[in-house]
Amino acid sequence: MPRARVAIAFAATAAWLAACAHEPAAPAVAPGTANVAGTVRLVPHEGLPAHPASDAYGDRRLRDVQLVDYSKPGTSVVYLDLGERPGGRVELAVEESLAGARLEPHFAAVGAGGEVAVANRTREEVIVSLPALARVERIAPGATLRVRADRPGPLEIYRLGADEPARVWVSPGPWARPDASGHFALTGLAPGRVTLRAWHPRLPSAAAEVLLRAGETATVNFAIGVGRGESAHDAH
Numbered sequence: 299m300p301r302a303r304v305a306i307a308f309a310a311t312a313a314w315l316a317a318c319a320h321e322p323a324a325p326a327v328a329p330g331t332a333n334v335a336g337t338v339r340l341v342p343h344e345g346l347p348a349h350p351a352s353d354a355y356g357d358r359r360l361r362d363v364q365l366v367d368y369s370k371p372g373t374s375v376v377y378l379d380l381g382e383r384p385g386g387r388v389e390l391a392v393e394e395s396l397a398g399a400r401l402e403p404h405f406a407a408v409g410a411g412g413e414v415a416v417a418n419r420t421r422e423e424v425i426v427s428l429p430a431l432a433r434v435e436r437i438a439p440g441a442t443l444r445v446r447a448d449r450p451g452p453l454e455i456y457r458l459g460a461d462e463p464a465r466v467w468v469s470p471g472p473w474a475r476p477d478a479s480g481h482f483a484l485t486g487l488a489p490g491r492v493t494l495r496a497w498h499p500r501l502p503s504a505a506a507e508v509l510l511r512a513g514e515t516a517t518v519n520f521a522i523g524v525g526r527g528e529s530a531h532d533a534h
Contacts, residue, residue: 324515325485332510335483338476338496340368341523366500371480374498375407380471384409391417392424401457407467410450417442425458465499496520
């Protein structure tokens with residue numbers, strides 16, 4: 299086979315593999331249950347870049363406010379608003395860095411009724427504040443603070459001296475974090491009419507009413523951003 303044809307065939311194969319990588323296969327539907335899958339797209343306000351050159355606004359009055367990176371839909375969470383307590387556990391940690399102690403990850407999620415653990419992996423005592431729980435706690439080096447996440451919604455955790463908190467979404471039902479390309483899937487769901495929501499720590503939420511049918515996968519594509527409203531979605 300001529301080299302040109304080999305190169306074309308290789309390029310076509312590479313493009314096909316790349317497309318497959320960005321379009322995950324739909325998960326199988328378990329008997330008697332339903333799935334919902336789709337995408338989350340973060341839409342910047344007119345005049346704002348999708349990929350910010352820095353993490354702060356140019357206005358000096360907003361120097362402590364971080365820009366939203368609209369290219370990272372994985373900082374959102376998609377969940378069913380069922381008033382349930384899925385539970386689970388999520389761990390954050392205060393770690394040393396070149397810029398000083400940092401609380402990582404900046405964003406996480408757990409089911410309502412679950413546990414949030416904050417480990418101190420530094421050599422100094424740290425102080426953290428959880429305003430929603432009306433708690434301020436000292437964590438000794440090597441120790442871990444554990445709290446119960448009973449109330450659905452955002453749980454902010456501040457480290458003393460930090461500009462931005464870490465945020466934990468406490469979900470009132472099954473939830474999923476979109477991947478780097480924005481795709482998500484919730485599987486093994488009970489059939490029926492439900493409310494599916496997409497939440498982001500810095501942008502307005504979006505919601506969709508979805509009819510889940512046994513043996514089928516419903517599709518919902520969210521586009522969330524300032525001024526788009528809760529109905530910014532495409533469902534079928």
